[in-house]
Amino acid sequence: MTLAQMMEITGAELLVPGVPLDKEISAGYSCDLLSWVMGREQPGMAWITVQTHLNVIAVAELIEAACVILADCSQVDSAMLQRARDDGFALFASKHDAFTLGGMLYAAGLRTTERP
């Protein structure tokens, strides 16, 4: 699944203009605890979270996530948005909750990251 397909499936809004949308998503994982995500990291993963702050981008870049999708998102932290834009990191926002987003992507064939 590409980022463009993920957008089509979920209706998520791209917050960083110009990011290449043909990038592949390898798997998905949904969690708001950073160490859990670090424990389940997989290159090219889509990370679904409600956490909106700088450290999410730092972690996502470190583990080479394909994108972060902010669930239940009404407002994005400005420092986070700036960092994503500066780095050209694929940050998305969605009105859907994490459960619904995961369900949509699962139904479209995306699976969870591998358990270590």
Next chain:
Amino acid sequence: MSGIREVFPVEAGGFTTAGEASATIKQILKKLGVDAGVVRRVAVASYEVELNLIIHSLGGELLLHVDDHRVRITSQDRGPGIPDIDLAMREGYSTASEDARSLGFGAGMGLPNMKRNADQFAITSDPGVGTCIQMDFNI
């Protein structure tokens, strides 16, 4: 490969720059041509140890040492130390503040993540003095 040594100071409470040392370490290892899988494991472990310096310690530093056989990450801090290491190593155990937890830290998985990702993991701590963690990754 000639030996590489780098020191990265990490400040207590520095959430806005959290992860910078780990990101730099990752860049250095990539440039050296270290295997991508090893780089990922080092990145995760060094991020966890860096964040522990920020969240739990009074400040300290990360040392990166690379030679032909291994990547070594050493963390040293100025206290407060860990009174019960076996307890701290348990999955889910955390003394992180409410503030840190609200940012998604404090899952109590940092030390277990380090141990799992490193080929060799050693921790010593002197309450009142400081904590030292040494992690080796074979290359």
